[in-house]
Amino acid sequence: MVNRDLMNNADAEHVARAGVAILDRMQNYPQHIQPLALCAAFITLSEHLRLPAQDLFTVTKNMLTEEENIAEFKALRDYVKYEIKRT
Numbered sequence: 001m002v003n004r005d006l007m008n009n010a011d012a013e014h015v016a017r018a019g020v021a022i023l024d025r026m027q028n029y030p031q032h033i034q035p036l037a038l039c040a041a042f043i044t045l046s047e048h049l050r051l052p053a054q055d056l057f058t059v060t061k062n063m064l065t066e067e068e069n070i071a072e073f074k075a076l077r078d079y080v081k082y083e084i085k086r087t
Contacts, residue, residue, distance in 0.1 A: 010063070012066075012067040012070050012072070012073065013071075015060075015063060017072055020079050022038070023080065023083070023084065026038060027083065031085060031086075
């Protein structure tokens with residue numbers, strides 16, 4: 001069982017670094033597969049941990065909003081902007 005207190009108070013820098021690592025690995029797959037693969041992994045993990053997907057989205061969105069000035073989130077946004085090709 002995931003400790004919700006730990007999840008709700010997760011270190012934003014660690015979350016952002018993990019996000020960059022995930023996106024880096026996704027570049028090995030075609031662009032049209034990337035968002036689907038990410039969603040499939042997210043849904044599968046959410047169901048496995050018995051955590052409602054909406055709860056995870058809410059915690060993450062709040063973290064991104066509250067911590068937008070953290071260098072690691074800027075790095076995450078820059079990574080997507082400059083490294084993930086958009087057609």
